[in-house]
Amino acid sequence: MTVQMKVESPTGINPMIRHRSGHIGSSLPRREDRSPLLGRRRYVADLKLPGMLEVAFVRSPEAHALIRSIDTGPALALPGVHAVYTAADLAEVGSFPHTIQYIRPVDQRPLAEDRVRYVGSPYAAVVAADRYTAEDAAALVSASTEFETLPAVAVLDQALAEDAPRLYDSWPDNRLVDFPAEKPEVTKAFEEADHTFTETYVSQRQTGLPLECRGVVAEDVDGQLTVWSSTQSPHIVRTTIAMMLGIPEPQVRVILPAMGGGFGAKTHQYPEDIVLAWIARKLGRPVRWIEDRFENLVSTVHARDQRHDVEVAYDDDGTIRAVRCAAYCDVGSGEIFMPGTATVFVTAGCITGGYDFPNMEVRPVCVVTNKTPSGAYRGFGTPEGMFVMERIIDRVARLTGADRVELRRRMILQEDQMPYIMHSGGKVDSGSHAKGFERAAALIEQSLARAKARYADDPDVRVGVGYNNYVEPTTPTYHLTTGHWAGYDSATIRVDPDGAVRVALGNTDLGQGAETTAAQLAAEALGVDPDDVTVVMGDTDRAPYGLGAWGSRGAVVMTGSVLMAADRVLVKAREIAAHMLEASSDDVVLADGGFHVAGSGTPKVSWAKVATAAWARTVDLPEGMEPGLEMSGYFEPPDLEHLPGADGKVNAAATWSNGAHAGVVSVRISTGEIRIEDYAVVHDCGTMINPMLIDGQVHGAVAQGIAGAMYEHFQYDPETAQPRFASFMEYLYPTCSEVPEMTVEHFETPAPEQPLGVKGCGEGGTIGPPAVITGAVSDALADLGVDITATPVTPAAVRRAIREAAARGAAS
Amino acid sequence: MTSDQGSREIDLTVTINGMEVRRRVPARLLLSDFIRDEVGLTGTHVGCEHGYCGACTVIADGDAIRSCSTLAVQVDGSDIRTVEDLASDGELTPMQQAFHENHAMQCGFCTAGFLMTLESVDPDDYREPEQVVELLSGNLCRCTGYQNIVKAVCSVWGVEGRRRDSQ
Ligand code: FES
Ligand code: FES
Numbered sequence: 001m002t003v004q005m006k007v008e009s010p011t012g013i014n015p016m017i018r019h020r021s022g023h024i025g026s027s028l029p030r031r032e033d034r035s036p037l038l039g040r041r042r043y044v045a046d047l048k049l050p051g052m053l054e055v056a057f058v059r060s061p062e063a064h065a066l067i068r069s070i071d072t073g074p075a076l077a078l079p080g081v082h083a084v085y086t087a088a089d090l091a092e093v094g095s096f097p098h099t100i101q102y103i104r105p106v107d108q109r110p111l112a113e114d115r116v117r118y119v120g121s122p123y124a125a126v127v128a129a130d131r132y133t134a135e136d137a138a139a140l141v142s143a144s145t146e147f148e149t150l151p152a153v154a155v156l157d158q159a160l161a162e163d164a165p166r167l168y169d170s171w172p173d174n175r176l177v178d179f180p181a182e183k184p185e186v187t188k189a190f191e192e193a194d195h196t197f198t199e200t201y202v203s204q205r206q207t208g209l210p211l212e213c214r215g216v217v218a219e220d221v222d223g224q225l226t227v228w229s230s231t232q233s234p235h236i237v238r239t240t241i242a243m244m245l246g247i248p249e250p251q252v253r254v255i256l257p258a259m260g261g262g263f264g265a266k267t268h269q270y271p272e273d274i275v276l277a278w279i280a281r282k283l284g285r286p287v288r289w290i291e292d293r294f295e296n297l298v299s300t301v302h303a304r305d306q307r308h309d310v311e312v313a314y315d316d317d318g319t320i321r322a323v324r325c326a327a328y329c330d331v332g333s334g335e336i337f338m339p340g341t342a343t344v345f346v347t348a349g350c351i352t353g354g355y356d357f358p359n360m361e362v363r364p365v366c367v368v369t370n371k372t373p374s375g376a377y378r379g380f381g382t383p384e385g386m387f388v389m390e391r392i393i394d395r396v397a398r399l400t401g402a403d404r405v406e407l408r409r410r411m412i413l414q415e416d417q418m419p420y421i422m423h424s425g426g427k428v429d430s431g432s433h434a435k436g437f438e439r440a441a442a443l444i445e446q447s448l449a450r451a452k453a454r455y456a457d458d459p460d461v462r463v464g465v466g467y468n469n470y471v472e473p474t475t476p477t478y479h480l481t482t483g484h485w486a487g488y489d490s491a492t493i494r495v496d497p498d499g500a501v502r503v504a505l506g507n508t509d510l511g512q513g514a515e516t517t518a519a520q521l522a523a524e525a526l527g528v529d530p531d532d533v534t535v536v537m538g539d540t541d542r543a544p545y546g547l548g549a550w551g552s553r554g555a556v557v558m559t560g561s562v563l564m565a566a567d568r569v570l571v572k573a574r575e576i577a578a579h580m581l582e583a584s585s586d587d588v589v590l591a592d593g594g595f596h597v598a599g600s601g602t603p604k605v606s607w608a609k610v611a612t613a614a615w616a617r618t619v620d621l622p623e624g625m626e627p628g629l630e631m632s633g634y635f636e637p638p639d640l641e642h643l644p645g646a647d648g649k650v651n652a653a654a655t656w657s658n659g660a661h662a663g664v665v666s667v668r669i670s671t672g673e674i675r676i677e678d679y680a681v682v683h684d685c686g687t688m689i690n691p692m693l694i695d696g697q698v699h700g701a702v703a704q705g706i707a708g709a710m711y712e713h714f715q716y717d718p719e720t721a722q723p724r725f726a727s728f729m730e731y732l733y734p735t736c737s738e739v740p741e742m743t744v745e746h747f748e749t750p751a752p753e754q755p756l757g758v759k760g761c762g763e764g765g766t767i768g769p770p771a772v773i774t775g776a777v778s779d780a781l782a783d784l785g786v787d788i789t790a791t792p793v794t795p796a797a798v799r800r801a802i803r804e805a806a807a808r809g810a811a812s
Numbered sequence: 813m814t815s816d817q818g819s820r821e822i823d824l825t826v827t828i829n830g831m832e833v834r835r836r837v838p839a840r841l842l843l844s845d846f847i848r849d850e851v852g853l854t855g856t857h858v859g860c861e862h863g864y865c866g867a868c869t870v871i872a873d874g875d876a877i878r879s880c881s882t883l884a885v886q887v888d889g890s891d892i893r894t895v896e897d898l899a900s901d902g903e904l905t906p907m908q909q910a911f912h913e914n915h916a917m918q919c920g921f922c923t924a925g926f927l928m929t930l931e932s933v934d935p936d937d938y939r940e941p942e943q944v945v946e947l948l949s950g951n952l953c954r955c956t957g958y959q960n961i962v963k964a965v966c967s968v969w970g971v972e973g974r975r976r977d978s979q
Contacts, residue, residue, distance in 0.1 A: 036920025039855015039895035260921030511919025703957030
């Protein structure tokens with residue numbers, strides 16, 4: 001094992017942690033697999049408690065309306081219905097917190113009080129003996145509600161208009177956030193450049209769509225509340241419930257059982273968690289709510305939905321001098337905590353990707369409309385930004401005749417520029433940007449030639465290639481997103497009397513394999529077998545406070561916290577072993593699962609013997625030593641900044657992974673059909689703990705990126721703001737046939753400041769495809785004058801682009 | 813909408829995983845809810861409840877069906893198999909083992925549906941990778957990007973894997 005490791009011992013106390021056993025870097029098959037293969041894994045919907053009642057939410061069918069009256073009588077008269085609650089019943093429950101001062105307050109109540117602002121907004125909850133009855137009753141409540149319809153706003157431009165209907169009466173307009181930006185150097189570059197152009201780029205609305213919908217089960221026993229929730233951050237849910245219900249936090253336990261995917265959609269604090277907790281206390285009976293897919297489509301956060309109005313200054317030789325960009329994000333009604341404002345700031349901060357491009361000026365604007373609130377989705381603003389940047393580069397190449405690859409070579413980050421400070425303050429500490437690009441381009445070169453040959457005789461088919469060089473900000477601060485939490489995470493390691501290790505983590509597992517990864521880390525750090533490590537997470541009573549899994553932070557924060565805790569355990573264990581060996585602890589080393597005196601043939605003291613002394617045979621401990629062998633590590637990633645400096649810049653992510661994507665497509669002119677002929681990913685997330693799991697993350701993320709590039713588009717009626725989709729039938733979730741076989745290769749450029757050099761890897765795959773596919777389609781149809789400026793690039797969009805280009809050509 | 817809708821009950825006898833189950837159930841009860849809530853076999857998952865995602869796939873008299881869009885009373889007298897019936901005594905089938913070794917699952921929510929779809933067909937009908945891809949296209953997975961699922965199936969069925977360049 002030759003992995004470079006800057007921080008051998010995070011506490012700096014003990015140099016014993018080394019890569020000896022090779023658990024780091026090994027593609028260990030997952031311990032998490034067995035239960036789902038056998039049908040035994042427990043997800044929230046699988047929980048059934050004695051006496052449990054079912055909850056159904058009544059959701060607004062109106063996009064924008066005042067609630068005039070709700071008659072709960074007919075629903076309450078239905079046999080099997082136990083209760084119907086509206087906002088009035090929940091008066092004692094607080095609003096969701098307002099924590100970010102530069103965002104306008106939306107005062108979100110768990111159930112909408114007198115006004116609904118999107119279809120799907122929950123305004124009442126029904127409790128019944130079974131789910132069928134609960135849904136019948138919910139329909140009766142819905143039918144017995146009187147709304148006064150208000151004018152709805154479904155389109156960004158309409159929302160920005162002077163005379164637009166306003167969602168919030170106390171606001172002067174529909175802007176949740178508007179962050180003007182002006183850089184003198186950009187203004188200067190525009191004055192000096194040979195040419196300029198303007199363009200508008202659009203990334204459509206999508207939603208994360210984990211296959212498991214959300215769900216909550218809540219139970220109150222003697223004032224002790226337990227909430228099982230499909231959430232990425234159980235501790236944060238616990239804090240929020242305690243705060244909003246006004247109960248002491250120790251009386252709340254939140255458990256995430258197995259999760260069927262999260263992808264960011266389950267990071268938010270949702271009203272259903274609060275309402276179920278409240279009902280369980282009110283009724284004194286366990287209650288369950290399992291979101292159905294229609295609810296999921298309209299009441300779990302949406303994402304993307306950005307429009308970038310761009311001005312570009314460039315020179316004759318293809319040099320891009322500066323870019324000015326108004327980045328609008330349609331955040332729906334804005335009624336969600338954490339607010340959906342952060343993504344467009346990430347877009348603004350990371351839009352330059354793997355390129356050395358300081359003259360970037362971005363003004364993020366978040367606009368409210370009568371649509372589902374938007375928030376987190378894998379990629380979190382980066383795919384939208386990268387799409388814009390790569391389209392700009394291709395356009396400049398086309399306008400100046402520069403070669404697209406050469407132009408990128410001129411701009412791409414070089415190793416000797418590291419650490420590179422981006423226009424936004426992001427500190428790209430290391431990476432393989434230039435060589436990754438070369439490799440990705442080389443990987444698809446032959447398939448490009450083959451595809452061209454294959455279709456050479458078919459005049460209806462054109463072939464093109466697209467590129468993307470991205471940076472993936474991972475392990476970000478949560479402070480700019482939530483206005484409250486920040487960036488650390490935790491691990492508690494206990495060595496039990498038999499020498500087996502228990503690791504409890506603040507991180508959570510959403511399906512990415514965090515348990516196996518954590519076992520590998522602990523095994524490496526403590527010189528034990530991964531099979532001897534039990535991992536506990538997702539339970540606020542059994543695991544230390546932590547922020548959970550989001551922002552591709554798991555690998556980094558688990559590495560840091562596990563190594564810290566392990567290090568502390570080792571220091572104590574070694575002292576105990578030294579006492580038993582009658583040696584100085586400085587001379588004692590750990591090897592082959594036990595402690596012995598370095599360079600001597602002394603017999604080994606096993607972990608079991610040490611731990612038995614610590615917990616049971618305390619008479620064997622050194623005099624005066626405190627019993628027990630359990631230590632915690634709270635790891636704050638180095639280099640992570642939580643607030644902008646005076647210049648407005650901030651390094652909001654602790655690590656910066658990078659990647660290059662390249663793809664070849666063929667496009668059929670007559671139908672607009674696009675076929676991905678080949679797709680290559682060259683990925684770099686520093687030291688890899690489990691390469692097989694990292695490949696899995698890349699595959700899944702690229703598939704979601706392709707979904708955004710070519711298929712998925714959550715649409716609303718532009719007049720009424722009614723969603724056009726109620727099921728998977730309309731929302732084109734890619735199947736196996738739509739996702740191509742891809743090649744994934746890795747470079748391992750360790751993060752210089754992070755333990756083991758690990759960087760995050762969960763989201764990078766989503767970033768490239770919109771840029772790559774639109775680039776490739778535009779390249780394929782270049783001689784027809786097509787330049788794609790919006791996603792998804794569907795067959796209809798291709799046909800439209802061809803027609804528009806022809807009309808432009810005819811007009812000029 | 814009246815409560816009568818929910819009150820009509822019908823006697824039902826089915827064999828599930830080799831065990832006979834007799835129940836009186838509401839006429840409108842979905843087979844997925846019957847299997848999960850009444851019988852307590854929660855390995856069958858519900859991802860959409862409208863017949864699209866395949867997470868709820870079970871085998872009824874040899875055929876793969878979507879239990880979320882089937883009423884329980886429709887399978888009266890049938891022989892039903894669910895994911896819990898695949899392994900015997902905890903010993904994984906070759907397909908389950910291949911899913912494990914090829915990392916063909918992440919959150920595992922879709923896995924039962926894929927396994928039951930695969931269990932319901934004759935591998936001899938799927939000799940080309942394109943045929944495997946088409947078969948698997950009836951089940952959704954949000955996590956894996958499908959690549960490792962295709963790989964796992966091809967490895968067990970002796971199908972040459974998908975070639976990158978021939979997509
Ligand atoms: S749950 Fe049955 S097909 Fe989706
Ligand atoms: S493994 Fe998560 S949906 Fe397939």
